[in-house]
Amino acid sequence: MSKKKILVVDDEEKFCKMLKANLEKEGPYEVQIETKGAQALAVAKVFQPDLIVMDILMPDLGGCEAAFQIKNDEKLKNVPIIFLTALAKKKDQELFGGIVDGRPFIAKPVIAKPVKTKDLIKFIEENLNKPVDAAPSA
Amino acid sequence: MNKSNHPEKKLSTFKFYFPVVILAILGISLSVFGYYSLSKHEQERARVGFERLANKLSADLQKSIELNLETIQSLRDFYVSSQTVERSEFHSFAEGIFSRRVGVRTLEWVPRVKDSELENFETLAHREASPAFRIQEIGGQEKNVPLGRRSEHYPIYYVEPFEKFKFRLGDDLASDVSRREMLEKARDSGEISTTQPIRLLSETGGEIGFLVCAPVYVNDKPHNTLEDRRQNLQGFVVGSWRIDEFIKSSLNVLLLDGIDFYLYDGPNVSDEFLFYHFEAINSPVSNSPEKHQTEIRSPFKWITSFQVAERPWTVLYRPKPEYLAERSTRQPWAVLMTGFIMTMFFIFYLLLILRRGVLIEKIVTRRTSELSESNVMLQNQILERHQAEEALRVSDGRHREVASNIPGAVYQFVLRPDGSMAFPYMSESISKITGIASEEIRLDGSKPFTRILPEDLPLVNQSILESAKTMTTWLREFRIKTMSGEIKWLRATSSPNALPDGSILWNGVILDVTDLKFAELHLKELNEELRQKEQKLLKALEDLRKTHQELKETQAQLIQAEKMDSIGRLAAGVAHEVKNPLAIIMQCIDYVLLSAEIKDENVRSVLNDMSEAIERADSVIVELLDFASLSEAKKTSENLNSILEESLLLVKHELDRHHIKVVKNFSDALPAVRINKNRVQQVFVNILLNAFQATPEGSELKVTTFSKRLQQVGGRVGRRKSDIFRPGSRVIVVEIQDTGSGVSEELLDKIFEPFFTTRRGKGGTGLGLSVVKSIMEMHQGSVEITNNAEGPGATVILTFNVQETEENYNEQEKNISGG
Numbered sequence: 001m002s003k004k005k006i007l008v009v010d011d012e013e014k015f016c017k018m019l020k021a022n023l024e025k026e027g028p029y030e031v032q033i034e035t036k037g038a039q040a041l042a043v044a045k046v047f048q049p050d051l052i053v054m055d056i057l058m059p060d061l062g063g064c065e066a067a068f069q070i071k072n073d074e075k076l077k078n079v080p081i082i083f084l085t086a087l088a089k090k091k092d093q094e095l096f097g098g099i100v101d102g103r104p105f106i107a108k109p110v111i112a113k114p115v116k117t118k119d120l121i122k123f124i125e126e127n128l129n130k131p132v133d134a135a136p137s138a
Numbered sequence: 139m140n141k142s143n144h145p146e147k148k149l150s151t152f153k154f155y156f157p158v159v160i161l162a163i164l165g166i167s168l169s170v171f172g173y174y175s176l177s178k179h180e181q182e183r184a185r186v187g188f189e190r191l192a193n194k195l196s197a198d199l200q201k202s203i204e205l206n207l208e209t210i211q212s213l214r215d216f217y218v219s220s221q222t223v224e225r226s227e228f229h230s231f232a233e234g235i236f237s238r239r240v241g242v243r244t245l246e247w248v249p250r251v252k253d254s255e256l257e258n259f260e261t262l263a264h265r266e267a268s269p270a271f272r273i274q275e276i277g278g279q280e281k282n283v284p285l286g287r288r289s290e291h292y293p294i295y296y297v298e299p300f301e302k303f304k305f306r307l308g309d310d311l312a313s314d315v316s317r318r319e320m321l322e323k324a325r326d327s328g329e330i331s332t333t334q335p336i337r338l339l340s341e342t343g344g345e346i347g348f349l350v351c352a353p354v355y356v357n358d359k360p361h362n363t364l365e366d367r368r369q370n371l372q373g374f375v376v377g378s379w380r381i382d383e384f385i386k387s388s389l390n391v392l393l394l395d396g397i398d399f400y401l402y403d404g405p406n407v408s409d410e411f412l413f414y415h416f417e418a419i420n421s422p423v424s425n426s427p428e429k430h431q432t433e434i435r436s437p438f439k440w441i442t443s444f445q446v447a448e449r450p451w452t453v454l455y456r457p458k459p460e461y462l463a464e465r466s467t468r469q470p471w472a473v474l475m476t477g478f479i480m481t482m483f484f485i486f487y488l489l490l491i492l493r494r495g496v497l498i499e500k501i502v503t504r505r506t507s508e509l510s511e512s513n514v515m516l517q518n519q520i521l522e523r524h525q526a527e528e529a530l531r532v533s534d535g536r537h538r539e540v541a542s543n544i545p546g547a548v549y550q551f552v553l554r555p556d557g558s559m560a561f562p563y564m565s566e567s568i569s570k571i572t573g574i575a576s577e578e579i580r581l582d583g584s585k586p587f588t589r590i591l592p593e594d595l596p597l598v599n600q601s602i603l604e605s606a607k608t609m610t611t612w613l614r615e616f617r618i619k620t621m622s623g624e625i626k627w628l629r630a631t632s633s634p635n636a637l638p639d640g641s642i643l644w645n646g647v648i649l650d651v652t653d654l655k656f657a658e659l660h661l662k663e664l665n666e667e668l669r670q671k672e673q674k675l676l677k678a679l680e681d682l683r684k685t686h687q688e689l690k691e692t693q694a695q696l697i698q699a700e701k702m703d704s705i706g707r708l709a710a711g712v713a714h715e716v717k718n719p720l721a722i723i724m725q726c727i728d729y730v731l732l733s734a735e736i737k738d739e740n741v742r743s744v745l746n747d748m749s750e751a752i753e754r755a756d757s758v759i760v761e762l763l764d765f766a767s768l769s770e771a772k773k774t775s776e777n778l779n780s781i782l783e784e785s786l787l788l789v790k791h792e793l794d795r796h797h798i799k800v801v802k803n804f805s806d807a808l809p810a811v812r813i814n815k816n817r818v819q820q821v822f823v824n825i826l827l828n829a830f831q832a833t834p835e836g837s838e839l840k841v842t843t844f845s846k847r848l849q850q851v852g853g854r855v856g857r858r859k860s861d862i863f864r865p866g867s868r869v870i871v872v873e874i875q876d877t878g879s880g881v882s883e884e885l886l887d888k889i890f891e892p893f894f895t896t897r898r899g900k901g902g903t904g905l906g907l908s909v910v911k912s913i914m915e916m917h918q919g920s921v922e923i924t925n926n927a928e929g930p931g932a933t934v935i936l937t938f939n940v941q942e943t944e945e946n947y948n949e950q951e952k953n954i955s956g957g
Contacts, residue, residue, distance in 0.1 A: 012718055018725035025732050057714060086717035088763050089710060113721035114752050117728040 003030040004128060007049035009040045009066065010084070011058045019053075022117040027124070037061030041069045044076050051128055053120075056085040056110075080127045083110040084120070154492055158485055165484065169477020176470035184457070184465040185438050188397070192440035192455040195389055195399075199453065200444050202241070202388030206379065207350060207447060209235045209242055210330055213375040214352040221357060223247070225267070225296055232298035241387035243338070243347065243380050244303055247296035248311055248321070249373035253289050267295070267307065275313040277339060288312055292321055292374065306339065311376070317349060324353045325371050326364055330447040335403050335413045338378055346414070347380040350447060381414045391416070396461030400454040405443055407454050437462070541565035546649035547576075551632065552583075553606055555640040559583040562643075571628065571650045573621030589618040591625070606642045609634050615651065627655035705762070713759045720752050727752070764820065764909060773917075775810045776818070778870055778938065779843055785822035786841075792827065797835050803842040808870055811938050817913045821921075824906045825874050825934050832878030832932070840875040845940070862920055868940040877931040881923060889923060 006029045010016045016033035023029045034043045037058040044052065052070065056063035063083060070076045111123060216231055217223055223231075232245045251259045256273065263271040273293040275283045285291075292311040297303045311317040316333045324331035330352045338347040351374045355361040359370035385391075385401070399416035402408060440455040541548040547568040552560045560583035564576040572589055579585055590598055594616040605612035613631040620626055632646020727745050736742045786793070786800060793800060829839055847868050848855050855863040863869065881889060890911040907921075914921045919938045926933055 012722065015718065015722045015725060018722060018729050022725055022728050022732060025729075086714040086721060087710070088713050088717070088760055112756075113717045114724035114756055115721065116724060116749070117732070 003028045004050040005029070005047060006031045006051050006053060006124065007034065007040070007044055007047055008032070008053045009034045009037060009043075009058075009063065010053075010055035011035050011037070011060075012055070019117075019120075023121065023124075026117055027121050029124075037063060037066040040066040041073065041076075044070055044079070045073065048075070049079055051124060052079055052081045053084050053124075054081050056083055056087055080130065082123060082127055084113060084115065085110060086113040088112055150496075154496070157492070158488055161485055161488055162481060165477060165481025169474045169481065172477055173470040173474035176473055177466070180466045180470070181437065181462070184462055187465065188438065188455070188457050188461070189440055191393060191397070192442075195393060195455065196440075196442045196444075196453055198390070199385075199388050202384075203444075203446050203451075206241060206377070206384070207330060209238070209245075210350050210352045210375055210377045213245060213377075214330075214354055217247075217354040217372075217375060218357070223296075228296045229298060229300065236299070241379055241384045242377050243383065244306075244376075244378045245298045246294045246306075246376040246378075247373060248292045248351075248376050249295050250371050251291040251293060253287070253291065256291065259293075263295070263308075271308050273308050273310050276309045276311070276317075285310065286313060292318070294376075295373075309339070320349060320351055321374055324351045324374060325367060327448075328353055328355075328361060328367055332447045332449045334449075335381065338380060345380045345382070347378055347384070349376055349378050351376040385414060385416060396458045396464060398454075398456040398458055400456070402452040402454065403449070404452060405450040407441055407452055411452075413451070538565075542567050544647070546647050547571060548647050549632075549645075551644040551646065552637075553602065553642045553644075559587075561586070568648070571620070571626065571648065572618060586618075589620065591617045591619060605632075605634055605644070609636065609642075612644060612646070615655070625652075626650055627652045709759070709762045713763055716759055717756065720755055724749065724752050761906070761909065773812045773814050776813050776815050777808060777810055778813075778818070778872060779804045779808055781813075781815060781818055782822055782841060782843065782872065785819050785826060788819070788823055789826045789830070792830050793839075796830050796833070798830060798833055799836075799838050801838055801840045803840065805844040808843060808845050809868065809940050811870060811917075811940055813917055813938070814913075817916070821910045821913050821936065822872075824910050825936075828906060829874055829876040829878070829934070833876045834878065837877045839877075840873070842873040842875070843870065845870050862918055863937070863939065870938040870940060872936040872938070873933055874936075875926065875931065875933040877926075877929065880925040880930060880932045886923060886925075890921070 004027075006023060008016050008019055008023075008031060010019075010033070013033075013035050016035060020031040020033050023031050032043065032047050032049070034040055037055075038061040040052075040054070040061075052067075054063040054067050058066075063085070067081050067083075070079065070081065109123065109127070111120065213231065213235070220227070228245075228247055235242060235245060249259075251273065260272055273291055274285055277283075288310075290312065294306050294309045294311065297306050311321060314336075316336050320331050320333040330350060332351075333349045335346055335348055338345050353367070353374055354372045355367065356370045356372045359366070361367040361370050381401070385399075389399075394416060399414075400407070400412060401414040402411045403413040404411040438457070441452060443450055443452045445451075542565060544567070548563070548565040549561055549568070550563040552562055554560075561579045564579045566576045568574065568576050568579060568586075572586065574585060574589070587595065587598075598614055598616050601612060601614050611631060611633050613629075615627060615629045618626050618628055627650070628648055629651045630646060630648040632644035635643045635645070637643055727749050730736075731742070731745050736745075782802075782804070786802075826839075833839060845868060848863050848865055855861060855865055890907050911921055914936060917938060919936065922935045922937075924933055924935065925931070
């Protein structure tokens with residue numbers, strides 16, 4: 001069985017590294033990390049992940065906006081995205097996630113940091129096996 | 139006194155009878171005049187009738203005369219046409235005439251016998267007529283008078299009717315003057331001639347009558363001149379008539395009833411020539427001049443003349459009194475009598491009236507004298523009264539002046555037992571107020587009431603009756619419509635007095651209070667306006683207070699919100715910045731746990747402790763965030779029992795861990811409440827967790843729910859703005875009772891303050907109960923904590939307000955009555 005490709009986008013580089021190590025150790029995953037939201041789409045296009053774990057509050061480009069770009073890509077639109085954020089409030093998530101066409105774009109599910117690796121893997125597995133949401137309309 | 143009245147009495151007698159006399163004269167005159175004119179009229183009518191009759195009779199008579207003369211004429215014509223007329227021929231001709239009944243008495247043929255031929259004639263006569271025939275003097279037969287010596291003789295040779303008058307044969311008509319004159323006149327003129335009235339000869343004596351003769355001349359001999367006629371005369375045809383028979387045959391004597399008929403031989407009415415007098419029907423013929431004279435005095439007569447063979451006859455008709463009496467009616471007399479009777483009656487009536495007048499006059503005189511006596515007394519009294527009146531007038535003038543000049547009207551009003559009303563007195567100033575003259579009001583007591591406005595009238599009437607009943611002063615204000623159409627306010631007041639006849643008299647005054655009333659009304663309006671303004675002001679003040687209160691609350695809320703917002707923003711930032719490192723640490727711990735083979739159990743334990751510490755730190759952050767974002771909750775209608783059940787499920791792990799037994803005492807009839815489920819769940823979980831921490835292991839936790847209606851004011855129940863609960867509103871109470879150590883009295887007030895905790899350093903953030911309090915306040919509810927009265931531990935009492943919509947209420951009632 002081939003490893004599932006997981007793209008982790010988070011501006012905390014240390015967290016990304018630790019998460020990559022834990023995920024690859026714990027599950028049969030191939031994890032790529034990206035610390036810039038603006039690069040997420042480009043990396044995803046190349047990497048072709050099976051699932052994307054996306055931070056929301058990032059300095060250059062908000063996770064929501066980045067997720068929106070990915071969902072609008074013809075090849076990537078079926079890739080499930082999990083938001084993993086330190087923002088506990090939905091209001092904050094909307095506020096900091098970036099505005100797409102005048103409204104915030106929050107793709108579910110959202111998992112709050114800090115999270116135990118076990119819990120996250122459980123969550124990833126659930127979403128991998130889940131049929132993918134249709135692409136959001138613009 | 140009587141003496142002095144004497145001439146007066148005469149005068150009065152004259153006065154008394156004067157109209158009677160005048161009436162008598164007038165009545166009699168009128169009666170007589172009526173009688174006279176009616177009589178006159180009747181007489182005139184009788185005269186016309188009489189004249190018409192007389193005329194007709196005259197015409198008849200004339201016609202009869204002509205007819206008789208014609209017989210003589212026809213006999214002469216018979217002689218003229220024949221050469222000789224035999225005795226038998228004469229007889230036959232005469233028979234024919236007599237049969238016509240024209241009234242002829244005798245018809246004779248008288249030949250002319252010259253004295254020289256006398257003997258020859260007699261000789262022939264002896265042969266032809268009778269041997270006894272001889273010419274003789276008229277009437278001379280018996281007396282033996284010898285025949286006189288005359289040149290010519292006119293003996294009667296034929297006579298008819300012969301038997302009756304044969305003794306007349308031979309009578310020489312020339313022996314009588316009247317007859318000879320007639321014959322000679324006829325001979326000379328050749329015309330018919332008559333005698334004057336003569337006594338006719340007959341066997342029985344003489345009757346008055348007349349003769350008519352016509353000359354017959356010898357045929358073929360001329361008789362145009364007098365000489366010829368004397369020479370050639372043959373004889374005469376003579377007829378005689380009795381005048382009475384002639385008249386009776388000529389006239390219808392029946393028509394002469396009551397009329398005297400006189401016939402005169404001559405052109406004039408003269409007693410000398412009276413020929414025939416017919417007095418009345420069946421009256422004997424008379425020509426007595428005396429009688430004629432007496433009866434000549436008739437009111438009218440009819441006279442007419444006509445010719446009988448050139449001899450004038452005159453006829454006179456004279457009506458007798460009987461004739462007139464027959465044609466007069468009794469009407470004039472009736473008129474006269476009626477007139478007299480009426481006059482008498484009127485005189486009688488007049489006398490009666492006059493007598494009555496005299497009687498009355500007497501009474502009047504007596505009364506007058508009585509009056510004059512009392513007049514003297516009265517004069518004295520009047521004098522006294524004048525003085526009193528003068529005094530009264532002065533006083534009255536003063537009163538009138540007062541009544542007229544006071545600003546209103548003074549009046550007296552009477553209500554009689556029969557309900558009728560009157561104003562015996564009303565001062566003149568009423569006209570200034572109402573426009574009705576005081577005189578009119580005095581005449582018609584109901585008049586002022588007609589001017590009162592219909593809506594005020596019943597009250598006025600009622601108050602008058604009430605015043606009459608209670609005999610208390612009447613005072614009333616009412617509106618009237620004056621004659622000019624103006625509306626005025628009047629104030630009337632009066633005091634009632636009972637009169638002996640049961641009437642009630644009010645003396646009072648009426649004032650025009652229109653201006654006052656309008657001022658009053660204006661004042662009232664102003665007052666009302668003022669009151670309204672004051673109310674508005676009070677309301678505005680109240681509003682202001684409320685607004686101020688609200689503002690204060692809002693300000694507090696705003697300050698709180700601001701505080702919360704600051705905390706929220708701070709918390710969000712802090713949370714992000716803390717959570718990220720925590721996430722890294724968490725990953726690191728996992729990494730360590732996953733990567734190395736940990737032989738030392740202590741290391742694993744340390745790592746697990748670290749992991750727990752991270753989770754606690756995270757929960758603190760979450761609670762802090764929750765606290766900061768309380769106002770964002772959405773409310774739904776929920777059942778508190780089920781939320782409690784869910785909350786107990788959430789803390790089941792902890793319950794089991796502490797071996798705590800939960801005793802549930804839930805009411806089945808809890809109404810639904812509008813709440814934020816998550817927040818309330820958070821409240822329950824917080825309190826339950828708090829309770830577990832206070833409760834020793836193995837003990838009981840009692841959870842009770844019930845619904846009740848708040849009754850008494852007190853505590854947090856009241857009507858003030860700051861009071862959460864209102865008396866009578868329905869609430870749900872949730873009690874969570876533990877058996878722990880309870881709360882010390884000094885801490886009871888502080889326990890709900892933020893960041894207050896008894897477990898600092900043991901995982902207590904000091905926000906748990908503070909959040910609970912905030913959430914309950916957000917739901918208009920309350921949270922209290924009390925130490926148990928019996929036994930150890932404390933009880934947390936949560937009270938929820940039930941918003942009673944109608945639907946909700948009905949449901950509640952049903953649930954409550956059902957449970």
